[in-house]
Amino acid sequence: MRRTSMANSLCAMERTLDVVGDWWSLLIVRDAIAGTTRFSEFQRSLGVAKNILTTRLKSLVAAGVLEIVPTSDGSYQEYVITDKGRDLLTVLVAMAQWGREYLCETCSVPVEAKKGRPLKKLELRAQDGRVLKLQEVLISSFRLESK
Amino acid sequence: MRRTSMANSLCAMERTLDVVGDWWSLLIVRDAIAGTTRFSEFQRSLGVAKNILTTRLKSLVAAGVLEIVPTSDGSYQEYVITDKGRDLLTVLVAMAQWGREYLCETCSVPVEAKKGRPLKKLELRAQDGRVLKLQEVLISSFRLESK
Numbered sequence: 001m002r003r004t005s006m007a008n009s010l011c012a013m014e015r016t017l018d019v020v021g022d023w024w025s026l027l028i029v030r031d032a033i034a035g036t037t038r039f040s041e042f043q044r045s046l047g048v049a050k051n052i053l054t055t056r057l058k059s060l061v062a063a064g065v066l067e068i069v070p071t072s073d074g075s076y077q078e079y080v081i082t083d084k085g086r087d088l089l090t091v092l093v094a095m096a097q098w099g100r101e102y103l104c105e106t107c108s109v110p111v112e113a114k115k116g117r118p119l120k121k122l123e124l125r126a127q128d129g130r131v132l133k134l135q136e137v138l139i140s141s142f143r144l145e146s147k
Numbered sequence: 148m149r150r151t152s153m154a155n156s157l158c159a160m161e162r163t164l165d166v167v168g169d170w171w172s173l174l175i176v177r178d179a180i181a182g183t184t185r186f187s188e189f190q191r192s193l194g195v196a197k198n199i200l201t202t203r204l205k206s207l208v209a210a211g212v213l214e215i216v217p218t219s220d221g222s223y224q225e226y227v228i229t230d231k232g233r234d235l236l237t238v239l240v241a242m243a244q245w246g247r248e249y250l251c252e253t254c255s256v257p258v259e260a261k262k263g264r265p266l267k268k269l270e271l272r273a274q275d276g277r278v279l280k281l282q283e284v285l286i287s288s289f290r291l292e293s294k
Contacts, residue, residue, distance in 0.1 A: 006170075012246035012254035013177065013239055019250065021170045023153075030160065034286045064249075084249050086281050090269050091245060092160055093284070094238040099159035102211075102231050103166065107159035112273045113285040120272040122237050126259045127267050134233050137240070138260040139181040 019063045020088065024048055024056045026095075029081070029088050032066055037078035060085070094122055166210045167235065171195055171203045173242075176228070176235050179213055184225035207232070241269055 006018040020026050024046065031045050043053055057079055060066045065085035069078045089110070096109040097119075109118045124132045153165040167173050171193065178192050190200055204226055207213045212232035216225045236257070243256040244266075256265045271279045 010251070010254050011243075012251060012256045013243040014174070014246075015250040015254055016242040016246035017170050017173060019246075021173070023164050023168045026164060026168070027161070030286060087248070088245060089281050089284060089286070090271060091238065091241040092286070093271060094241040094269070095163040096158075096160040098235060098238060099161070099163035099166075101234070103162040104157070104159060107157050107162055109159045110284050110286045112279060113283050115273070116285070117274055119279070119284065120274050120276065122241070122269050122271075124237060124240060124269075125267040126262070127264055129267065132259060132266070134236050136260050137236060137257050137266065138263070139177060139236070139239070139257050 016091075019060075019065065020091075022056075024052060025060060026088075026092065028053075028056055028060060029065060029085055030092055032079060032081040033086055033089055033092070037069075037080055038076065039079070042079070090122070093119060097121055163238075166207075166212065167238075169203075171199060172207060173235075173239065175200075175203055175207060176212060176232055177239055179226060179228040180233055180236055180239070184216075184227055185223065186226070189226070237269070240266060244268055 006014050006021075009015055009018070020029060027046055028042060031042055036042055036045060039053065039057070042048070042057070043050065046053070048056075057066065061068055061079070064082055065088070066079045067082050069080050071078055093110050096107075100107050100109050100118075111118055124134070124137055126132055153161050153168075156162055156165070167176060174193055175189060178189055183189055183192060186200065186204070189195070189204070190197065193200070195203075204213065208215055208226070211229055212235070213226045214229050216227050218225055240257050243254075247254050247256050247265075258265055271281070271284055273279055
């Protein structure tokens with residue numbers, strides 16, 4: 001079920017949900033950032049039906065999150081994460097850290113490549129760098145046009 | 148369509164997706180953090196069908212993201228965000244910042260309550276506080292059990 005208004009919403013989060021607001025899309029983005037490029041690899045990794053995977057890949061390409069790159073011999077296409085898509089890593093890290101904290105202490109989270117250690121917990125900061133408590137962030141303006 | 152394995156996944160992000168991995172759930176969480184508590188308010192704000200809203204609220208309560216609080220006169224129930232639920236704010240901020248950067252420059256984002264200004268962009272940091280580039284984060288271990 002789609003809320004058709006989402007693509008024109010004035011709320012930045014709703015806009016993002018419109019592009020990646022379902023399981024499969026975010027899982028595809030995760031795998032693509034991790035280096036998966038082939039249809040068959042996505043399918044195997046995610047255990048997703050071909051028709052669903054086809055739809056989601058198409059919509060992620062249309063949104064500029066993935067791009068299609070033909071292989072040198074032209075035998076198949078690769079789906080490669082774009083810079084725009086890679087920047088969703090922060091969303092994935094935020095979700096993973098929450099899951100690790102509240103749902104599953106032994107679960108895997110993204111790590112610093114060099115040392116293999118989990119990242120520091122993301123902090124909400126003001127423009128000047130001050131760390132903010134959750135209560136110091138206002139979400140009610142979400143729906144209003146920003147100034 | 149549900150991937151039944153998600154609730155037992157060893158990937159922290161998949162666990163989180165299992166709890167809030169759809170539009171409605173995240174939008175409900177957003178509204179709840181912003182102070183919405185009544186069924187009718189959620190319905191009006193989100194424009195969502197009653198049966199969908201009922202299902203999602205029930206599942207967010209079961210997951211400990213919302214809790215049901217009877218009003219003093221017992222005339223209706225309120226859905227109140229828990230500390231666990233409020234901590235999803237970081238996920239919402241990450242999504243909003245991405246949407247603002249790539250989809251809609253004029254869209255609203257969460258702001259610092261006191262000054263009304265958008266937050267600083269979230270930074271990925273190592274345990275010792277060093278800011279990491281996207282390329283310095285390894286996501287391939289997502290699927291492996293953490294050590």
